[in-house]
Amino acid sequence: MKSIVYTQHGGPEVLSLVERPLPEPGPGEVRVKVHVSGVNPTDWKSRSTPMRPLPDDGGGQVPNQDGAGVVDAVGEGVPASRVGERVWLYLAAYGSGHGSAQEYTVIPQHRAVPLPEGASFDVGASLGVPALTAHRCLTVAEDGPRQLAPGALAGRTVLVAGGAGAVGNSAIQLARWAGATVVTTISGDRKAELARAAGAQHTVNYRTGKADAAIREAAPNGVDIVVEVSPATNAGLDVAVTANNAAIAYYANNGGDEITIPLRESFSRNLRWQGVLLYTVPDEALAAAVEAVSAAVADGALRVGEEAGLPLHRYALDRTGDAHTAVEEGAVGKVLIDVADA
Structure with missing residues (x-):
């Protein structure tokens, strides 16, 4: 599968497009086929500054906390019924080498939240942070x-x-x-x-x-x-x-x-x-936020695009560095990466 990784901190030039093995979900995890990855200031800041150590397995860090896609495999303890579920992702790269800037990512199942019916992957990838x-x-x-x-x-x-x-x-x-x-x-x-x-x-x-x-x-x-x-x-x-x-x-x-x-x-x-x-938000408050945000999406109250005051700026997966730069330079709106088209 195609992945964006970095093995050292620095500017966008440290990001590379590589082929990696398809990851397998562990206990309590799901694997998600990522359609859209969302970029936030925390993503370029984490890449440029050693805020957290890089994975010690030598495989590098895949950036980006937010995204949206479809569950395609589940780990032990996760209901098989989740396969095929449309989801939005949050904190995908937190405590893991697997962010959302890759074709498939593995994530704790509670961080892959069912995407309400009718909500696009663009909406899902714009929620999170x-x-x-x-x-x-x-x-x-x-x-x-x-x-x-x-x-x-x-x-x-x-x-x-x-x-x-x-x-x-x-x-x-x-x-x-x-x-x-x-x-x-x-x-x-x-x-x-x-x-x-x-x-x-x-x-x-x-x-x-x-x-x-x-x-x-x-x-x-x-x-x-x-x-x-x-x-x-x-x-x-x-x-x-x-x-x-x-x-x-x-x-x-x-x-x-x-x-x-x-x-x-x-x-x-x-x-x-x-x-x-x-x-560092308390777990109870974070869970309440996830529930409320999904409810707002279901009610049609969280929207994206020019008509919602949030213009979208799209990049291909191999231009993730440009997407990070756009956010760093203050792009007005939401920067998204089309992963499924990679």
Whole structure:
């Protein structure tokens, strides 16, 4: 089978297209024929930086955490009825040499989630990291909810920083599905169009005028939950627009690795600053996110494509390096790799 691997950390040039033996699923695992692989910032960061050791078997690491395909074999302890099941994958490369940038991958069965009827492989490959991260960000407030569902965020206002990004897009769609009012910050007209297509009711260009005043106009009682991609840049803004007991969930370090928090304003209003990294999210919260994301997909609430505010950028398997570069350089939308056509 065709696989993309790297045997040392570095730039996209360390990625190679190779032929590897068909992997066999072990106990509790399934083998998936991958149709589409999704690319996220964590994929190029893991490739370029020794965040985790490479597999010690010498076979190299296959990149990419997310994907979608069809189960074609099962290991011991997995129902044979899963063969033929359409699935979406998450954390495929975490703790394993087998990511989704290959024709077949093996993965613990709980990380191969049934893909709701009618949902495309493009949708499935776009879930994983963005949607699960967004769900966690939206469910860390003191008074919950701990799991999203229709009406779970009714009466709440959510501020999504960077609403045209992949996590931002998922956060907008999930928050609207759950009944929230959504305000998002963007940097220009094109990104405002995408954020509105995702469902945001209010867009604020943070590069023009006073963003805090514009957000407060949209949310006069303050924002209840912030989904934050640039905490080092936006800490002051977040404090200025949040309500008492709000949660500010930050999932990235865009804009810098250190943050200065206005302490008096934060503690006097009982603000919660909550870090979010998918790899260390508690198992119970991750399971709740998987269930809710699948339910949102089944309801047609998580979509992809231009009409959903998430343009798709497609690459062939042998151009995985170009796909990684596109994400690293800030491609607006979702970068996908067509594996089945390799």
